[in-house]
Amino acid sequence: MRDKNGHHMSTDEFRRWGKAVVDWIADYQERVESYPVLSRVKPGEIRAKLPPAPPEKGEAFDTILADVEKIIVPGLTHWQSPNFYAFFPANTSAPSILAEMLTAGLGVQGMLWATSPACTELESHVLDWLVDMLALPAVFRSDGTGGGVIQDSASSASLCALLAARERATGYAANERGCTGKLVAYASSQTHSSVEKAVKIAGLGRENFRLVEVDNRYAMRPEALAERVRADRNGGGKPCFVCATVGTTSSNAMDPIAAIGDVCRQEGLWLHVDGAMAGTAALCPEFRWIQEGLERADSYCFNPHKWMFTNFDCDCFYVADRSALIRTLSILPEYLRNRATESGAVIDYRDWQIPLGRRFRALKLWFVIRHYGVEGLRFHIRRHVELAKRFAGWVEEDDRFVLCIPPPLNLVCFRHRGGDDVTRRLMEQVNGDGRIYLTHTLLDGQWVLRFCVGQTYTEEHHVETAWRILQETAAKLEP
């Protein structure tokens, strides 16, 4: 902005182009259903449209925006289409997008309290609000021993939790002397791959990561956990960390936190609970059973950037004892010293995460909660669950399909009776058709389709259409 420098965009131009971009986004949202949900481009197709060399001289903004339309849009898989049922939702909303605009416009760094006090304090405050909104254990509030922080993702939250567990188990010696190789971590066989990745990053080694057996609903068996912990102790291992999941990625399985928590307390293990995908459901009292026993956890996370209408990146990560986390991740070089930090009266969030820098991400959570109100958020969560259950009902009534498990919330897992090959072909034909997009997993060694209802604008008629497309495609697959 500023008009003086030839190379900068003037304030007037920014106003003009900013409004053009707002209209472009609104137009995009209005026509998003006209695109195939899964992008149809071939590898290399987008790059082939881009000039091999960067421009020497600056280009006009309308040229750039036109290229977004021409080059970028065909290469998008439309996560914000109401016909997106793949992976997990990454839903956004108008208030969240508006807040992201402000975050970009303000361009502040929230690494220390002093580098923008509002960035830190709004974050602590909104994360305390969420403790109340979700009826999480009060120990996670920042006015006690705990507190919440926004991480980029549940992967990073798991890593931070594992590191704090590693340090607590070693008397904070692994940070100093290195990881001994005898620490052992546990999760169910259905746990998200990021936990195995964290185990590798933190230097524990995959051989010291136990995949605990699950029951017929794909939930961790606490007695199997207890048994494995005993066996490891007998073998000279040092159990330190358990990750339980409420809402696994594959099937939305709910690990029984209370019973797992009992094992962890008894054995002195750090319990991290990963509610990335399903945690938002606890906005509604009728779904709070998923987090029963959470007061036994040392840390917890859930992702507003999945199912709470908030742009990625926004994972809410809570710890019961913030001092363990801070002691694990804190480093204070001279160039970051300041009176506020030394007073001990403030939170410096760079000590709660892997990177140093951080964006003003609390703004979008604040906007979303205020725009919808608790009531509005509940309304949409209930509707998604209701739509998923209705879809599951249709699957059950159709002889060609098997419902793999009653959907606990908004994810339906089903397969074609014809076996893996038919199920896979069904998915590929449906995704190739482009009107909807869904993905798969393996359950008990079988190919299973996952239908996850969670996009902001998915309505009943979208789900009905999706079911019709699946039925029609299945009909064509049969001889």
Added chain:
Amino acid sequence: MRDKNGHHMSTDEFRRWGKAVVDWIADYQERVESYPVLSRVKPGEIRAKLPPAPPEKGEAFDTILADVEKIIVPGLTHWQSPNFYAFFPANTSAPSILAEMLTAGLGVQGMLWATSPACTELESHVLDWLVDMLALPAVFRSDGTGGGVIQDSASSASLCALLAARERATGYAANERGCTGKLVAYASSQTHSSVEKAVKIAGLGRENFRLVEVDNRYAMRPEALAERVRADRNGGGKPCFVCATVGTTSSNAMDPIAAIGDVCRQEGLWLHVDGAMAGTAALCPEFRWIQEGLERADSYCFNPHKWMFTNFDCDCFYVADRSALIRTLSILPEYLRNRATESGAVIDYRDWQIPLGRRFRALKLWFVIRHYGVEGLRFHIRRHVELAKRFAGWVEEDDRFVLCIPPPLNLVCFRHRGGDDVTRRLMEQVNGDGRIYLTHTLLDGQWVLRFCVGQTYTEEHHVETAWRILQETAAKLEP
């Protein structure tokens, strides 16, 4: 958006409020100099203005936006003020902000090529452009064995580099069996604190991290490195990783990469070069001496979100051998399998980073490069360096001050002759006055002020005013 649901903001409302937010950002930029650069709020002051409980019912958007003005703005430290000289720049620009708006509006996930091919391909492409723009070694281009990826920060880049080094040194066994405790990492005593943090996270342990001695310009002494590596080998340690810095945070010191690289090649160590703060300078041929010898590096990073007019988060991380990085960080659960990944013809960036999810961050780099052109970017970098050198000249001419080191680029380190206490009081009074903001470090045990010129809109008259404020304040400090 969509008008049908009471709880969602309609498209028309989004258009209206989006434009209001664009105007708000433009107004903010126009009046940013009217605020004290460093926020004056006391700990807890922002939270005290926020209601203790979240709203049950949704609120009107104008109320929310008004609260940004009333509650948030006083709690900001204005990183986008042209009078911000603290820490490091985190400069933004109009095209970058416009791209961030689009990123938020599109709301796509770039974890896999398939989840939005344009997100991945634009990133590879623009990072290849930057190899050419900065005259980086061609081995970092994606059409050879290497490639670039956007990380959230240089901290994460260092961690990824260290992990790949750890795995390469152990034949990829640390991931499997855990970190042995005998691996040793090296950096200069001036290296950014994030490298020590990475050493702890990766399980090497701080005791196995060597702070190599520096010369009188605070640059790593290659012969001291060689000596320490020898000593560690003799002591049974397994040296694996060296981090050299071009542009240290404290003083912009430039480690001699070529000589360090020779040691690394001879000893088989992974060389990571951290150009977070200064790397952008290489846009200009006359500053490319800072990266002489970079062809000996295994990995490199620099931060467009510091000095290249691009919003945080945007660290460009390059590796010479992408297979080492991918093998270190890759995990492929069933629910992420897809034909494109299995074909081997695409890049899946989730294997190049710690988290799984990722925003469409390449868009802002593309916009910035196209808006300014290589020529425009060079113009601003040169001007910042020129202004810093002019400021350094004034410091040198003033008997009350000592210029600690000739500024290699845009960071000036100086102190008051009166000693630490006077220097510290000078800084506190200047920052309290609010017209400018600068921070400090320690060099040779002495308190030093850091004056970093890099905000997008900093002009000659701003730097002149800053110098006048420092002179006036210094005059008042003397008896």
